[in-house]
Amino acid sequence: MLRLIALMVTIALGDSLNPSTIAPALYVASGERARLSVVEFTVAVFVVHLAAGVALALGPGRLLLSLVNQLGPTIRDLLEIAAGAAMVLAAGLLWRHRRRLSEKDLPDPNPQRKSSLLLGATIIAAELPTAFPYFAAIAAVVASGQTTAGQLLALAVYNIGFVLPLIGIIATVLLARDDAKERLARGREFVQRRWPTVLASVLLVFGLLVAIVGVGGLL
Template structure:
């Protein structure tokens, strides 16, 4: 396995790690009135890791089979990942063309340290279709004809990097709980609480411009 391949996949994992749904889940658990918020947040991160790793294994094995059965299967996987990212950005851009009310992000009432891991699986799994860097990383592994054992190690490393912001939050919460919670509370007030969002044509134009770049890349790559 080449250093360039590992570096490229690591870069994709770092990009993918900026996942708002998973990070918000850990932050909300640290802010929650649960008796053991750190335990719940850690188990949520375990659930997120599991979801990312299992999906990666399924994609790798499925794409490997498709590559043997279908001509240019990897090309279509790459294009599909880029188009998926373009669709996500297009929806985000169109939503910023008109004012709207953003609903508050809250935890379900049944959350506890015992249910935090399944919640991490569900939240992360539901958001993974938008994680188009992951599809590209899997496509690179399959194209490079990496052995299954090595691929599993790389995918586990990818999942670990994906959860890195969550681990940083959990570690900070364990080391300086009250101070971290105060800062997270301020961040939640700005980003997670219910808020009226005005139309933002400039931001919408930025998202739609990125959509155009991704669509062009689909035909060039």
């Protein structure tokens, strides 16, 4: 179980540096009643993302589990290697196109509080079809053979890691108070200029770690 939790944390931290969620959260945090709005946004992202993972793991995942049991225990290690390779590939693509990506404007949503819940749910629902690191994590959870409670715990840990940057924004709004908007503005500027490079570096490191864990299991 500890190995599975470590894998969830590793993939989630790389997946969490997502401008599609961080940039809107920064905007929401600068709107009216910023503290409540950014909390609502974060809760919506967490709940929808977790619910989708649970649905996949306990629905189609059961069918995958029966296939995994037939193929043998090494399938988990192969899935970890595949997940690591996918993260390394994504890192390479981000690095190659980093200049063009950094020149694109980040999302500019309506920061009004009344839309923050719907905004978070809509953004994460739209992101799910291309959430390949999450799919790899779900596959690893299903292949782990853990009980339903263990799988739910692993998915919850993943999603806590996924929203850590949003929790950091909440902490900034709560603790910085007077200069919160200035700090958030600097954060948005950094995300705008550097997110492809930072995300590529993180995905590369975590992807290699995940792949090494998988290779170690095969040896």
